[in-house]
Amino acid sequence: MPSAESESNTYLQLSMLEKRIVVIDDQRSFQILIKAMLQNLGFSKITLLSSAEESRKRFQKEQFDIYLIDYNLGHGENGRQLMDYLKQQKLVPVDSVIFIISGDNSRSMVLSALESEPDDYMMKPFSQEQLRLRLLRALNRKQQLLPMLTAFQATDTEQVLVECKKIIAQNSRYANYCRCIMAEIYLEQNRAQEAKQILNEGLAVRESAWLRLFLGRATQQLGDHDAAIVHLHSALQLRPFMIDAYRWLAYSQLAIGASEEAIATLERAVGISPQSGRLHQQIAEHCLSQHDYFRAKQSLATLLDLHRYAVDDNPQILGSYVHCMILHAINSQDPYHIGNLQKQVNTALSRCRDSLINHDFDFHTFEHICQARVQMARGNLPKGKQLLYKSTQDYLDAPQTMSSEILSETILAMLQLGEFEFADQLQKSLPPEQAKDPLLTQCIQSIRSDAVITERRNQYQQSNELGIKAFTQGDLEMALKHFRDAQRKAPANTSAALNKTQALLALCQQQQTRKELLTELSETLTIMDGVPLNPAQKARYEQLKVESMALLKPRKR
Incomplete structure (x- = not known):
């Protein structure tokens, strides 16, 4: 009697011929060859596609049983990125199989393809019989695991x-x-x-x-x-x-x-699989945690290149890459790196512009936030602040309407600017899955613990807290002294300017004869005039402005 396994294989061989097959390959000669192979095996429902872009559109409307995807699809997305997209969007039926096919038999290519876990990987050239056996094996595996895989897809x-x-x-x-x-x-x-x-x-x-x-x-x-x-x-x-x-x-x-041992382990792995996106991201995360911004930006540059056409991943990687370039320039304290930062950021943005601007992503706002951060890094805080608030003014009243990529980049910009309190507030609006993203977490942590920025933040907070304490106790002169110090430590911090304004206003209300205080009050208000503010800051500013004008207007007459 035939065994259960042989009966299963016979059933599969018969049912296999009814499967709908799609072949994605940019080489017409290979399309003709594999179509002939499949027809010789008895398949009749065969679709031929030539690019990832064409495939994406087709797969939105139609599903297949067998996907044979060439790794190298010419210009644009490669086969691995297409497969990742199909899986992420759940466009592949749970009982379907995906094969990655490649003419490159190098170890790095094979490992890169296997990282995304296709059902099988085949190297050209292969025989008709090899194709039949591999398809049979993959379909048999899916059949045996189908109840578990169905539950897995349903989470x-x-x-x-x-x-x-x-x-x-x-x-x-x-x-x-x-x-x-x-x-x-x-x-x-x-x-x-x-x-x-x-x-x-x-x-x-x-x-x-x-x-x-x-x-x-x-x-x-x-x-x-x-x-x-x-x-x-x-x-x-x-x-x-x-x-x-x-x-x-x-x-x-x-x-x-064992930090150096850890990075050596990862670099050894990169030597084995240089196209592994997971490895390059982990190296970037590790280097960020060690404030090694140079090595972090190198890994992110490679990761950005690997994900060049992966639109869903690009914004976060691009933002992290720009972040590392900025922190490297700031910490180097080298005029060359500061001066070259604008060119580097522009180059990074232009590489991704075409792939992002035509998709559902606000690249215009993202680009302006990055440019605002460059201005801050170059020491032009007022210009950087104005550009940042202007580019995000449509979102700041309702940060939950921001895309996670725009929101995360805004948080990093606010921390760099010195708007520490507002950055903390915005961070609470991050979606849970984004808040746990390891790359973003390390970017935020790196800027919060960066030596240059941390020292500035600590000095600002100390002066600001002392000013609040003195103001509460009624010592307005001492409060003003501390608030002035706080603004010197974080000149773009709106809270520091508002606190200083409040102290000046209180002193002027007590001592209207002190012209220098009235002048300073007027100048401080002028600094904030026209600068976009978040809702809480705006309400406080308007109140202080009304009270201040009551003192300043008589003086002008």
């Missing part, structure tokens, strides 16, 4: 766990894959001990690099970084090109204070 984690346990109980060839899926869920739910248990059960049967990787992550979450390092090294001994093992190893090394 029904409890059902995913149930289906994984069924597959493990059947001692399926996919048992360890399901153990890793379960471990991933447990780690997301901070159930590291349960993850550790399910992984050890698998390792008791046989050694596995993937089980070791997840066991390293589980022990890492439990705080045992030394044990995590041991497990991750074991994973790398089994699979030396396992990029994720390098990434998690670097996290543990950083956690035990």
Whole structure:
């Protein structure tokens, strides 16, 4: 009698011929070749597309069972980026399979393609029989895992766990894959001990690099970084090109204070897989945490190039890249870097302008915020402040209407400007998923803990707090002294100017004969006149202005 597996394969071979196949390749000769192969295998529902742009439009209206995507699609998005888009937008049915095909058999190309987890990867040239067997294997895998994958796509984690346990109980060839899926869920739910248990059960049967990787992550979450390092090294001994093992190893090394060792681990991984976006982002995050802005901007430049046509990712990466250029220039205290900053930022913006400006993204506002930050870095705080507030004035009354990319860039600009209180207020408006974004988190943390900006902020806060204390106690002369100091430390800070105005107004109301105080009051009001303010600042400014004009107008007559 035929076995259950052979019966399953026979069924698949018959049902496979009814599958709708799409081939995306910019080379007409390959389209003709693979179409002939597929027709010889019995397929009849074959669609040929030539570019990622054409494919995006088609996939909005139609779904397929088998996607054969060439890695290199000529100008524009590559096949990997197209696949990432399809997955992110959930345009691929759960039972469909995606193959990445490439004529480049270099290790870096293969690892780059595999990072996005296609169902399979094939290198040109391949035979008709190889294609048949690989399609059969991928479809068979999808069929066996379908209940679990369906629950996974529906984000029904409890059902995913149930289906994984069924597959493990059947001692399926996919048992360890399901153990890793379960471990991933447990780690997301901070159930590291349960993850550790399910992984050890698998390792008791046989050694596995993937089980070791997840066991390293589980022990890492439990705080045992030394044990995590041991497990991750074991994973790398089994699979030396396992990029994720390098990434998690670097996290543990950083956690035990081995910062240089961590960066060396990541750079070793980049040597293996230079086109890995995850690696370059992790290096950027790590370097930002160490205030190594030069290395951070190098990694972000590479990441920006890798994501050049990935419109959804570009704004955050571009903003982070500009951020690193600015902080590097400020901290270098080198006139060359400051003077060259405008050119560098303009170049970065122009590289992404065409890909972003035609999509649902406010590139005009984003660009103006970046230019405002350049002016601040070059010491032109009034111009930078005016440009920043002017470009965001339509949003500041309702920051929740900002896109997360515009909002995050505005927060960084406010911190750079010295508008610390307003930046704190805006940060509370970040969407939860954006607030947890590791790259943005490191950008915000880097500017909050930057030596130059931190010293300025601490001095401002100290003077401002002393001024508020003195004002509360009725010592107006001392309050004015401290508020003047606060404004010198943060000359663009609106709160400092408003506090100084309030102290001057109170003193002038007591001592109207002191002409120099009235002059200073008038000058301070003039500085804020016409400058866009946030709603709370605007209300306070208008009130102080009304009270001040009552003193200043008689003087003018």
